Amino acid sequence: MRRETGSLIRFLIMICLLIRTFSFSQENPIALCQNMYDNREFTAALSCVRGQLDSGRVTTRIDSFKAFELAGMLCYILDDYDNANVYFRDILGMDRFAEPDPVTVPPEILAFYKRQKSAFEQEHPLITLAPPVPKKSALRLLPFGAGHIREKKYFRGFSYAAAAAVCLGINIVSYNSRKLLESPNGRYAPDDLDSAVGLYNIQVGSFYGGFLGIGFISFVDALITN
Structure with a gap:
């Protein structure tokens, strides 16, 4: 057994x-x-x-x-x-x-x-993206909205804040997407270069686009208040 x-x-x-x-x-x-x-x-x-x-x-x-x-x-x-x-x-x-x-x-x-x-x-070979990419951050746009909201200029304040939020989102996504393509030494593979340049242009465009948006909002606000 x-x-x-x-x-x-x-x-x-x-x-x-x-x-x-x-x-x-x-x-x-x-x-x-x-x-x-x-x-x-x-x-x-x-x-x-x-x-x-x-x-x-x-x-x-x-x-x-x-x-x-x-x-x-x-x-x-x-x-x-x-x-x-x-x-x-x-x-x-x-x-x-x-x-x-x-x-x-x-x-x-x-x-x-x-x-x-x-x-x-x-x-x-890896390719360096020239000129060196400046660190353009749409965070600089946020104080525009905050200041006007404190002064109870709500249309301009919230419009600025909304524009800053949109630009900041585009700015962050394009920056991080480009960094994913980047090698540790800051260069790009040839196949990724066009994408990196495009993302760089979007990143910088979102920064300057924010200021254009501020100008447009100011113009509209002036028409409304007058």
């Missing part, structure tokens, strides 16, 4: 481990491929990661990075340097500042990656 109970317990434990492994592989589509790599089954691991990429199971940015990194390493190990370069450039296409983990990536592969990164940076 005890022997049968022990066998049943071991069987249940094995089932639980299998379920856990299956669940983990579903959550992490590269896990099985990584296990093959760890077991030095390089050809099988490469087929695995390519299959996962082709199947569409790799959906998140993190999983994509891991998949391209693993595929690049495997191609390098299997002396397929051209495809290793392709996979590493896929990483750089996602994030040109990406760096593989030196703890998990062998030094010779890391050196190969850095050479490809250097070539990629030369082929796709």
